[in-house]
Amino acid sequence: MRGFPAALPTSRIPDSSSAPAISWGIAGPGWIAERFTESVQAHTHQRITAVGSRSAERAAAFARTYGIATSHGSYAELAADPEVDIVYVATPHPQHFEVAMTAIEAGKHVLVEKPMGITGEQVRLLAEAAAECGVFAAEALWTFFLPKFDVIDQLLEAGVLGEIVSVFAEYGEYFEPGHRIFDPALAGGPLLDLGTYPLAFVNRVLGVPDTVAAIGSPHPSGVNGQLSAVLGFGSGAQGTVNTNLYNFTPTEAVIVGTEATLRIDGLFNMPGGFTLRHSDGRELRYEEPAGAHFEGLHFEAAAVARAITAGLKQAPQRSLADSITTLDLADEIRARTGISFPDTITASRE
Known part of the structure; x- marks a missing residue:
C-alpha cells in the first residue's frame, strides 16, 4: 500500500461474541471492574464466575449486582478458585504487582489493568513469573x-x-x-x-x-x-x-x-x-x-480469550515488552x- 491509498483498510478485529468463552475472576470490585463486567456481559460470551476483594462484603455486593456466582474475601482465595481460568486485576495500581503475582503463582492467567505495575521492574518480574509458571499475562491497555x-x-x-x-x-x-x-x-x-x-x-x-x-x-x-x-x-x-x-x-x-x-x-x-x-x-x-468503556472493553476480553485458547502466552496487541518499555519511560x-x-x-x- 505504498503511496496514498484509494480507501482505508478494513479492521480485522472479529466480533467479540465469536470469541471462545473462558472463565474470569475479577480482583478488585471498583469502578473499572464495573465497566469491564458490564461491557463483557453485554458484548461477549465470556463467563465471569467469581469476584475477589480484601472486603468480603464488597465482593459479595459486586457479585449480587452482576449475577456472579462466587465471591471471595481475599485475592488468594480468588486465585485458588478452581472455576477461574484468568484473573482480571482491577485493584488500584500499587496493588497490581502483588495481586497479579498471587494469581500467576496459583497457575492462573492474568489480565492486569494499566499500568501493569508502577515500575518497569515490577512488570519484568511478572513476565518472568508468568513464563516460569507457563501462564498468559498481559496489560489491559484496552485502546x-x-x-x-x-x-x-x-x-x-x-x-x-x-x-x-x-x-x-x-x-x-x-x-x-x-x-x-x-x-x-x-x-x-x-x-x-x-x-x-x-x-x-x-x-x-x-x-x-x-x-x-x-x-x-x-x-x-x-x-x-x-x-x-x-x-x-x-x-x-x-x-x-x-x-x-x-x-x-x-x-x-x-x-x-x-x-x-x-x-x-x-x-x-x-x-x-x-x-x-x-x-x-x-x-x-x-x-x-x-x-467509552462499555463500547470498548469487551474487545480486550475477547482478544485475550482467543489468545489463551490458541495457546499464546502474551497478547499480540500489547506485548509484555511494550508494557515494560512504557513503564521504563515513566x-x-x-x-x-x-x-x-x-x-x-x-x-x-x-
Missing part, C-alpha cells in the same frame, strides 16, 4: 485492542505516512476532590492513570527514545499535577506528551509523516474516528461510533521531574 487501532497499524505497516517525524499525544481530565488520583500513597498524579495512554501511543509508533526531557509541576495535594515530556529518537523523530489532572483536554493524538498526517479524534484512547490527510490535501476518513520521566511513588518491590519477593 490497542480497538478496531480503529488495527486499521492504524495496517497504515503504519504499509508506510502510507512516509517517514514518521513527529507524534503528539495528550490526556487531561478533571477529577472530583477526594479521588484516589490525589493520594500520594496510591502513586497518584496523572502519569500512570492518564499518562500511560499517550506514552504508550508514542512508544507504539516510534519505539524506545534515545533522549528524554521532562518538566512537571506539583499539585496542592502533594502529587504531581501536570507534566510534559519531549522524546528524541535516533531517526530524528520526536514525540511530545502532556498529561494533567486539572481539567479536560481534547485528548487527541497526531502522527506526522513526510507523506501524510494521521489525526485521531479525541478521546483518542476510546472508540472513535480518525482522519488521514495527504500532503496534497486528499483526505480519508475512518468512522467508528464514538464511545520511570525515567519520574526521575527527571522528581516524582516519587510509595516503596515498590523492584528486585525480589520474600
Whole structure:
C-alpha cells in the first residue's frame, strides 16, 4: 500500500461474541471492574464466575449486582478458585504487582489493568513469573485492542505516512476532590492513570527514545499535577506528551509523516474516528461510533480469550515488552521531574 491509498483498510478485529468463552475472576470490585463486567456481559460470551476483594462484603455486593456466582474475601482465595481460568486485576495500581503475582503463582492467567505495575521492574518480574509458571499475562491497555487501532497499524505497516517525524499525544481530565488520583500513597498524579495512554501511543509508533526531557509541576495535594515530556529518537523523530489532572483536554493524538498526517479524534484512547490527510490535501476518513468503556472493553476480553485458547502466552496487541518499555519511560520521566511513588518491590519477593 505504498503511496496514498484509494480507501482505508478494513479492521480485522472479529466480533467479540465469536470469541471462545473462558472463565474470569475479577480482583478488585471498583469502578473499572464495573465497566469491564458490564461491557463483557453485554458484548461477549465470556463467563465471569467469581469476584475477589480484601472486603468480603464488597465482593459479595459486586457479585449480587452482576449475577456472579462466587465471591471471595481475599485475592488468594480468588486465585485458588478452581472455576477461574484468568484473573482480571482491577485493584488500584500499587496493588497490581502483588495481586497479579498471587494469581500467576496459583497457575492462573492474568489480565492486569494499566499500568501493569508502577515500575518497569515490577512488570519484568511478572513476565518472568508468568513464563516460569507457563501462564498468559498481559496489560489491559484496552485502546490497542480497538478496531480503529488495527486499521492504524495496517497504515503504519504499509508506510502510507512516509517517514514518521513527529507524534503528539495528550490526556487531561478533571477529577472530583477526594479521588484516589490525589493520594500520594496510591502513586497518584496523572502519569500512570492518564499518562500511560499517550506514552504508550508514542512508544507504539516510534519505539524506545534515545533522549528524554521532562518538566512537571506539583499539585496542592502533594502529587504531581501536570507534566510534559519531549522524546528524541535516533531517526530524528520526536514525540511530545502532556498529561494533567486539572481539567479536560481534547485528548487527541497526531502522527506526522513526510507523506501524510494521521489525526485521531479525541478521546483518542476510546472508540472513535480518525482522519488521514495527504500532503496534497486528499483526505480519508475512518468512522467508528464514538464511545467509552462499555463500547470498548469487551474487545480486550475477547482478544485475550482467543489468545489463551490458541495457546499464546502474551497478547499480540500489547506485548509484555511494550508494557515494560512504557513503564521504563515513566520511570525515567519520574526521575527527571522528581516524582516519587510509595516503596515498590523492584528486585525480589520474600
